[in-house]
Amino acid sequence: MMVSRQIYAVYRGEQNLMDGTAEEIAKKLNIRVESVRKQSTPTAQKRNKGQRLVVIKLGRELY
Numbered sequence: 001m002m003v004s005r006q007i008y009a010v011y012r013g014e015q016n017l018m019d020g021t022a023e024e025i026a027k028k029l030n031i032r033v034e035s036v037r038k039q040s041t042p043t044a045q046k047r048n049k050g051q052r053l054v055v056i057k058l059g060r061e062l063y
Contacts (some may be wrong), residue, residue: 002062007019007021039053
């Protein structure tokens with residue numbers, strides 16, 4: 001059975017800090033998984049314009 005998971009990218013300005021699942025990013029940045037997912041929404045991105053970190057959904061990965 002194949003399972004897919006959402007992959008995110010974290011940027012500071014133009015620099016890619018990391019790619020991974022919400023769980024991997026939350027652990028590395030010491031934040032909640034829900035925060036990673038919320039920061040990737042279009043509404044949060046508009047609201048957080050000019051913030052240091054930006055989280056973007058890249059797509060789904062099958063494993």
